[in-house]
Amino acid sequence: xxxxxxxxxxxxxxxxxxxxxxxxxxxxxxxxxxxxxxxxxxxxxxxxxxxxxxxxxxxxxxxxxxxxxxxxxxxxxxxxxxxxxxxxxxxxxxxxxxxxxxxxxxxxxxxxxxxxxxxxxxxxxxxxxxxxxxxxxxxxxxxxxxxxxxxxxxxxxxxxxxxxxxxxxxxxxxxxxxxxxxxxxxxxxxxxxxxxxxxxxxxxxxxxxxxxxxxxxxxxxxxxxxxxxxxxxxxxxxxxxxxxxxxxxxxxxxxxxxxxxxxxxxxxxxxxxxxxxxxxxxxxxxxxxxxxxxxxxxxxxxxxxxxxxxxxxxxxxxxxxxxxxxxxxxxxxxxxxxxxxxxxxxxxxxxxxxxxxxxxxxxxxxxxxxxxxxxxxxxxxxxxxxxxx
Numbered sequence: 001x002x003x004x005x006x007x008x009x010x011x012x013x014x015x016x017x018x019x020x021x022x023x024x025x026x027x028x029x030x031x032x033x034x035x036x037x038x039x040x041x042x043x044x045x046x047x048x049x050x051x052x053x054x055x056x057x058x059x060x061x062x063x064x065x066x067x068x069x070x071x072x073x074x075x076x077x078x079x080x081x082x083x084x085x086x087x088x089x090x091x092x093x094x095x096x097x098x099x100x101x102x103x104x105x106x107x108x109x110x111x112x113x114x115x116x117x118x119x120x121x122x123x124x125x126x127x128x129x130x131x132x133x134x135x136x137x138x139x140x141x142x143x144x145x146x147x148x149x150x151x152x153x154x155x156x157x158x159x160x161x162x163x164x165x166x167x168x169x170x171x172x173x174x175x176x177x178x179x180x181x182x183x184x185x186x187x188x189x190x191x192x193x194x195x196x197x198x199x200x201x202x203x204x205x206x207x208x209x210x211x212x213x214x215x216x217x218x219x220x221x222x223x224x225x226x227x228x229x230x231x232x233x234x235x236x237x238x239x240x241x242x243x244x245x246x247x248x249x250x251x252x253x254x255x256x257x258x259x260x261x262x263x264x265x266x267x268x269x270x271x272x273x274x275x276x277x278x279x280x281x282x283x284x285x286x287x288x289x290x291x292x293x294x295x296x297x298x299x300x301x302x303x304x305x306x307x308x309x310x311x312x313x314x315x316x317x318x319x320x321x322x323x324x325x326x327x328x329x330x331x332x333x334x335x336x337x338x339x340x341x342x343x344x345x346x347x348x349x350x351x352x353x354x355x356x357x358x359x360x361x362x363x364x365x366x367x368x369x370x371x372x373x374x375x376x377x378x379x380x381x382x383x384x385x386x387x388x389x
Contacts, residue, residue, distance in 0.1 A: 001074055001169050002106050003133035005098075007140025007303055008162045009040060010278045011296050014285075015148060017158035021085050027285070035088065040278045042092055046077075046099020047106065054104040063112045063184045068177045070104025073097055075170035082164045085156050101170075115186040116204060127314050134307045136169070137277070141303035145296040189221045271334055273373050276302075276366070283366060286345060288352040288359040298363065302370055309371035333372030337365045 012018055013036045014027075025031040050070065058066040077098025084090030110129060117125045143162040151158040182204065188197035201217060202209040249258055276283065280302050281295040289295055317326055344352070344362045352359050 001071075001136070001166060001173075002102055003136035004140040004143075004166055004169065005043065005102065006133075006274070006277045007137035008143055008166070009043070009140075010281050011141060011144030011148075011299055012159050012162055013039060014281045014292060014295060015144065015159045016153040016292060017151075017156060020154075021156055021159065022088055022091070023086070027282075036282075039091060039095055042095040043099035043102065044274070046096040046101075047103035048099075050100035050103025051107045052103075053100070054107050058108055058111070062187045063108055063115070064177050064181060066104060066108045067112070067181075068174055070101045070108060071170040071173040071177070073101030074105065075101070075167050075174075077101060078163060078166040078170065082160050085160075098166075105173075112184055115184040116182075118205070131307075131310055131314070134303075134310045138300075138303040138307050141280075141296075141300045145293065145300050148293045148296045185218075186221055189218060194218060194222075271331075271373060272338070272369075276369065280366070284363065286350060286352075287341075287362045287366075288348075288354045288356060289363075290354060302366060305367040305370040306373075309373070330372040334369055337369035337372065340365045341369075 018024070022035075024035060050073070054066055054070065057069070077094045077096070077100070080094030080097060081091055082094075084094055113125055113129055114122055140162070143165060147158050147161050151161065182200045183196075185197040185201050188194075188200070198209050198214060198218060201207075201214050202211070205211075205214065207214055248254060280299040284295050284298045289298065313326065321329075341362050344358055344365075348358075352362075
């Protein structure tokens with residue numbers, strides 16, 4: 001859901017049918033920039049709200065209810081967008097509500113994966129989650145291209161189809177929560193349901209319930225939980241807002257890891273990837289390309305560059321060259337790409353001649369940026385966090 005949404009919205013807002021349905025002003029006007037940036041950014045605002053609100057629920061009710069609520073909110077927000085034809089307030093509301101659901105999902109899904117994964121392959125499974133994000137983003141970019149060339153631009157279906165397709169993964173996740181997925185063993189152990197946690201671990205590990213590996217895994221989790229004090233006096237532990245965990249963050253060693261992890265993710269998310277994701281068609285338009293279908297095709301190749309960078313970096317480079325070296329090289333590449341693109345747009349005053357050689361180099365710089373960023377973000381940040389913590 002997260003990856004597809006990142007890929008789909010930037011192309012949808014430049015489709016001719018979307019412009020006609022919402023009576024958008026010309027792309028060169030400030031009013032157009034205000035409307036489109038509001039459509040894009042409201043989902044990010046909703047995701048921030050959702051990611052903060054989900055923590056009490058995920059600790060109180062478990063991972064599965066949180067996944068179901070997040071998927072339901074995301075699906076409802078998507079449907080509100082689909083049927084918002086001509087009414088921008090409905091589109092805004094749908095983006096915000098969908099963002100709340102997306103924020104819930106992006107918090108709970110990696111947590112759920114890590115809690116069900118054996119420690120030996122936990123990093124690989126989290127890496128696969130990131131790869132799936134890139135593959136779904138690829139689908140989002142090309143969904144716009146295919147409706148752009150295959151659906152009549154005079155009908156609302158052209159922009160409604162790629163938006164509506166977001167409901168499919170949300171619905172599948174709800175069905176999986178109801179019929180397939182088990183509750184997190186960690187949550188069950190925290191609730192004192194050791195027997196049920198043992199049954200689930202036995203099922204997903206493919207081992208007998210009394211196997212030594214299962215017992216050791218349960219004991220390891222149980223030993224990390226707050227213990228009752230000696231003397232026979234019980235102590236009530238706030239499982240919704242566990243203040244003892246915040247105090248532990250200040251311990252020597254923990255605070256260092258926290259700062260490193262936060263700064264890494266701040267660096268990743270302030271290097272422009274979300275903006276380029278959402279506005280890649282508009283960026284290619286600024287570079288000098290004008291055909292809507294060609295802009296969507298170029299955005300599709302941008303998604304291919306990201307996905308390729310993810311696969312190559314994760315499977316071939318990260319273990320051969322190390323995390324730090326790859327981080328330095330890819331960050332240097334990002335700087336060089338932005339310097340060229342910024343210089344090109346400054347020299348041409350944002351109105352370059354169509355089809356110029358310098359414009360094609362700027363297009364290549366966008367792809368180079370995508371590859372460098374994915375070498376850095378997915379293989380390095382997602383993998384380096386696990387051994388850090």
